[in-house]
Amino acid sequence: MVVTVDDPVPTPATERLGGGIAARLAHYLQVLTQAKKAGRSHITSHEISEYTHVNATQIRRDLSGFGTFGKRGVGYSVDALIGEIRQILRTAGQHNIVLVGAGRLGQAIAEADVFADHGFSITAIADADPAKVGSACGPLVVRDPDELPRIVEEEQIIVGVVAVPAEAAQDVADQLVRAGVRIVFNYSGALIDVPPDVTVHTTSPAVELLYALYFHLA
């Protein structure tokens, strides 16, 4: 049986995306969120390109695969595009995350709205230092790491953030994995080993700096 009727939606949104396009869409979403905060109502593919360093034609092609979101001569509606990409990435809902490490880095992460902007809510903060347990960290109270399994289950937490010195990072990651976390977000530079069904993402600002410096020097 051959169906020759034209499909109005080029790529069905039900298929799993490739790694490249998923990463780029997340990046566009970050720029759009910031543009909205800055009071922008519309944005062009060239502007998104400036902020993401992704080719403007690539951006238009990425988006047009899911529908006709832009207006020729005008650009894209910031609000509408945020909604579309959230649907594509299935990240429209709210997600609870737990943070381990109530030092300066942990406090900085807790008070930043990087995560909140995308529907991630820091539900709990834990620290191995008994002197810190019980003290306030913003609107939250610092908990004992022993409570992690209960917290993760009760709050249905998928993501754990590691904000401790490199020496303690592996131990904290192990605790988080035992507690049931599926994605570990590592702010310590350390290399972390986890079981194959858990994903680690390590932020490495120095990597981008090395990269930028290479092109400045070369």
Place this chain on the structure above:
Amino acid sequence: MVVTVDDPVPTPATERLGGGIAARLAHYLQVLTQAKKAGRSHITSHEISEYTHVNATQIRRDLSGFGTFGKRGVGYSVDALIGEIRQILRTAGQHNIVLVGAGRLGQAIAEADVFADHGFSITAIADADPAKVGSACGPLVVRDPDELPRIVEEEQIIVGVVAVPAEAAQDVADQLVRAGVRIVFNYSGALIDVPPDVTVHTTSPAVELLYALYFHLA
């Protein structure tokens, strides 16, 4: 004239690298630096692949383009490979950087050794808050932003780090650009506009989190 003599070095290291390979090499360097800290003497392409999420064959191909660095059946010497990649990226030297923002985030960055590991030294910290100017931040004293032009010139600074809230980010970036900085490293989530000869790198941890979550949910 046709030269048929075999060239022992496939790709001369004097040519400018493409963006893809330069970014990957910087990433390998970060992993190698951490592996060295963890006391590892050798590492295989598969291990680097685990930590970077870059295909192991791709890693071997990237490296073999510059020489024969590995030992078959063994892997790569961590120390030797760090030296080789530093030479390829021309980042073997020491670079001074200036940080603006002495809040919790700025303090966390200043006390972290992410940058120090790669030869970046935070030479000065500035903050617009008069109450903070003059106070100690680690081994440094917080300076007034008005001093930035002099500091940048005296210390031959190329990189400026923005560690202030989103609302103040553009102003701080403008100050840094006026002071002569060529690369702006933006830790506030805000979108920053700079002249075309200046590069901005914005860290966006939430982007990676959205990406990881997509593959977890899909």
Place this chain on the structure above:
DNA sequence: TAGATTGTTAATCGATTAACAATC
């Protein structure tokens, strides 16, 4: 209408992957 920007095509380039000989 004129200017701007999207949506889309086609052609090129680089990345990915599997496979395997070389060799430690």
Place this chain on the structure above:
DNA sequence: TAGATTGTTAATCGATTAACAATC
């Protein structure tokens, strides 16, 4: 020798780029 891992090839896939018609 046996096992492991590199270096390298070839084939496929996705990204990039230029160009331009469509249309706001």
